[in-house]
Amino acid sequence: MTLKEAYEYGFCSLTQADIEDARTDAFLLLEYICHVTKADFFMEPDKEMSLSEEKTYIEGIKKRCEHVPLQHITHEQEFMGYSFYVDEHVLIPRMETEELVLEVLNQSKDGMRVLDLCTGSGCIGIALKLQKPSLQVACSDISKQALVVAQRNAKALGAEVTLVESNLLENISGEFDIIVSNPPYIPTADIEELMTEVKVHEPFSALDGGEDGFEFYRQIISLSPRTLAEEGMLFLEIGYDQGDTIRDIMSFNGFCDVVVKKDLQQLDRIAIGKLMKSER
Structure with a gap:
């Protein structure tokens, strides 16, 4: 099978399976398996694949057809310019979450202590450490499997972060200047409406935000004052329609100067608040 034949097979198969971006996925899989660039493909479309590459490509296309x-x-996803290992135990890093990282980078100072809560693959905390090495970063998650993935990414990318197994702030010791989190925030009933790729293949525990989607926000926001240093800051990724409620919950729990920022699609995406001195 040539590169061109493989691509055409992949594109047609994915199209018939109603896979979005069939053209892109067919090529990305070819690129991954055969280590070819677009330039390589267009210069040598009739280059023969090895039998091993052909078999692996066909198997990959079949899996993708199953969503x-x-x-x-x-097993990779780019985030903030770094390649992160991912598997079924962690949420796949989204481009929108890069905006959360950028907000923390913009508002943090050298040497600050940062806690990445519900870290999953570790993408937020690791990216922060790589972008601003002076930060002291801890990454926590309730899932042992997720922490294995985060540890793998930290080692592969050379990021010195502390990993902690914890149910939210339960096992967290010490003070932090910043807590940043992208917690589960999808209402339970809404998960069934998500794409098959998400609702079936990504961890339910990383998606389910409880009946109204605010279960983890209420816990994180109410518990954070015990862990944040004086005038510490809380950064949260939020759903597109959750800004007003999050602002109210943060204000009720002693956070001031609460700001809800929109993403590039002009949807609520990030909530930021500073802890009032009297609330520690």
Whole structure:
């Protein structure tokens, strides 16, 4: 099978399976398995694949036709310019979350202590450490499997972060200047409406925000004052329609100067608040 034949097979198969971006996924899988660039492909479309490459490509296309996320086939996702390992135990890093990282980078100072709560793959905390090495970063998650993934990414990317197994702030010791989190925030009933790639193949525990989607926000926001240093800051990724409620919950729990920022699509995406001195 040539590169061109493989691509055409992949594109047609994915199209018939109603996979969005069939053209892109067919090529990305080819690129991953055969280590070819677009330039290589267009210069040598008739280059023969090895039998091993052909078999692996066909198997990968079949998995993608079953709506297995491409990232679970290649086990990689780019985030903030870094390649992160991902599997079925962690949420696949989203581009929108990069905006949360950028907000923390913009408002943090050298040497600050940062806690990445519900870290999953570790993408937020690790990216922060790599972008601003002076930060003291801890990454926590309730899932042992997720922490294995985070540890793998920290080692591969050379990020010196502390990993902690904890149910939210239960096992967290010490004070932090910043807590940042992208917790589960999808209402339970809404999960069934998500794409198959998400609702079937990504961890339910990383999606389910309880009946109204605010279960973890209420806990994180109410518990954070015990862990934040004086005038510490809380950064949260939020759903597109959750800004007003999050602002109210943060204000009720002693956070001031609460700001809800929109993403590039002009949807609520990030909530930021500073702890009042009297609330510690």
